[in-house]
Amino acid sequence: MTSLPQTGTDWTKLKARLRDMKQGDYAWKDGRLPVYIYYYTEELLRVSQEAYTEFFTENALGAHAFPSVAQLEREVIEMGIDLLGGGPQAGGTFTSGGTESIFLAFKTARDWARKEKGIDRPKVVAAFSAHAAADKAASYLGMEVVRTPLREDFRADVGLFEAAIDERTCMIYASAPGYPHGVIDPIEEIGALARKRGLWLHIDACVGGFLAPFARDIGYPIPPFDLSVPGVSSLSADLHKYGFAAKPASLLLFADREYQKYQGFEFSSWPRGTYVTKTFQGSRAAGPVASAWAVMNTLGRAGYRDIARVIMGTRDRLIAGVEHIKGLRVIRPTDLCILMYDSIDPHVDIYAVADRMGKKGWFVGKSITPKAIHVALNPSVAPALNDYLANLAEAVEQVRSTKEIGKVDYRTY
Incomplete structure (x- = not known):
């Protein structure tokens, strides 16, 4: 049970404690958290x-x-x-x-x-x-x-x-x-x-x-x-x-x-x-x-169009990259910034792939109906996409070789 302290603590120390608490959070600026945070540039964040x-x-x-x-x-x-x-x-x-x-x-x-x-x-x-x-x-x-x-x-x-x-x-x-x-x-x-x-x-x-x-x-x-x-x-x-x-x-x-x-x-x-x-x-x-x-x-309309180019371009690259990996399939249709992909290989459980990706530091959503990985894109994902796809290919091969079964996660985000 945390109690209100009897005397105050210097802000410098408190600030350091706050930053320490964040060490276990997902690295959203590195594109490893495609939800909750919507990040484009440091300049726009500062504005x-x-x-x-x-x-x-x-x-x-x-x-x-x-x-x-x-x-x-x-x-x-x-x-x-x-x-x-x-x-x-x-x-x-x-x-x-x-x-x-x-x-x-x-x-x-x-x-x-x-x-x-x-x-x-x-x-x-x-x-x-x-x-x-x-x-x-x-x-x-x-x-x-x-x-x-x-x-x-x-x-x-x-x-x-x-x-x-x-x-x-x-x-x-x-x-x-x-x-x-x-x-x-x-x-x-x-x-x-x-x-x-x-x-x-x-x-x-x-x-x-x-x-x-x-x-x-x-x-x-x-x-x-x-x-x-x-x-x-x-x-x-x-x-x-x-x-x-x-x-x-x-x-x-x-x-x-x-x-x-x-x-x-x-x-x-x-x-x-x-x-x-x-x-x-x-x-x-x-x-x-x-x-x-x-x-x-x-931003104005021109700035928002630039952001849309980044997001939709990343979506198109993600679709192509996922479908290049043996055993995976992007579920269509997808109209905007959200997509799902699943496994068409009986030896690759898509939830096990999601669990493997989590261990590699990626925040991964699991769709229940259909059984799939769920991705909601924002611009921070763009520079991390090559690493994501490389890790995904590794995760698929690891699951294929071990035939492990992933955990069902009914939490939503």
């Missing part, structure tokens, strides 16, 4: 850090006290709307991450359904691949998620969506891309269904929101997925992923800002008067807002 520090103390809850924070937040939201297909009626909210963005989308749709449709305990129809945050939000909000089987290409089946809709359904949830398989659901078809049935459609673009538009710009065939698609009501996109802002930072965007009247919380039955918040949080860190604003303005 993010310095902007965060400029607003380290300010509280984004106090818009009247800190109009500078409100301005930064407004400009970040407007840039997100412009990037992701919003029109003049669109609105948005800066949140603490994808989970809060999805939570607030569910809350907004729930209250909209109560008011406009008289549904007391609304249902949400989603594909089996929908992020766990959907069910997390529903569990807090008294809603229910109905998950439908996927097509063979891992995308949502629109026919099964329609079959699952009943009188309590208020929302359809789609992914761009889904985190388990890295593919984008057929958003245009789903949007048409949402319009036909008068339902809310939320697009989870937490991964793809700040990468897919730029991958499209450089020539990759990214299908329509954003607020410009008829029928889309809301969209979540994480700034602290491929937006490269400091954590925690995400956007929840609405095709029509009028929907936001169902989003917030208001309370007056206490001695201090009316309390109003737009998000689940009360006090909110202003540092991530400043970081997002600084990074977006530093």
Whole structure:
């Protein structure tokens, strides 16, 4: 049990202890951790850090006290709307991450359904691949998620969506891309269904929101997925992923800002008067807002296109490198920055390969359905890719010779 010390310790010593604690962490700057950290260059990292520090103390809850924070937040939201297909009626909210963005989308749709449709305990129809945050939000909000089987290409089946809709359904949830398989659901078809049935459609673009538009710009065939698609009501996109802002930072965007009247919380039955918040949080860190604003303005569209070239080029090199290794196969399709590969050799257990790679210092994700290695790419992987592929070839041969069986890991990331 750690107790608060009776007297303070010099910061120099504490700083050294903090750095010592990190020695066992994965070497993310060396490209050995393809998730959790989104790193491009030291220069961009410094911009993010310095902007965060400029607003380290300010509280984004106090818009009247800190109009500078409100301005930064407004400009970040407007840039997100412009990037992701919003029109003049669109609105948005800066949140603490994808989970809060999805939570607030569910809350907004729930209250909209109560008011406009008289549904007391609304249902949400989603594909089996929908992020766990959907069910997390529903569990807090008294809603229910109905998950439908996927097509063979891992995308949502629109026919099964329609079959699952009943009188309590208020929302359809789609992914761009889904985190388990890295593919984008057929958003245009789903949007048409949402319009036909008068339902809310939320697009989870937490991964793809700040990468897919730029991958499209450089020539990759990214299908329509954003607020410009008829029928889309809301969209979540994480700034602290491929937006490269400091954590925690995400956007929840609405095709029509009028929907936001169902989003917030208001309370007056206490001695201090009316309390109003737009998000689940009360006090909110202003540092991530400043970081997002600084990074977006530093990179601009050209900078984000350069990052997309690095990521998508690394993906293409990884696909070619994996398929050059005897016994491995990349599972297709893959639309963006996430891919899976498995073993087609009965003597090579892919989980054993993952375990071997872990022993070589690589952070490796294991997909459960299908049984595969799961990779989510960011730019730091690019300079490490040759070493990764060399280690992977070694791991495959080691497993082939020993015929070992790897451990199943049900943890997700």
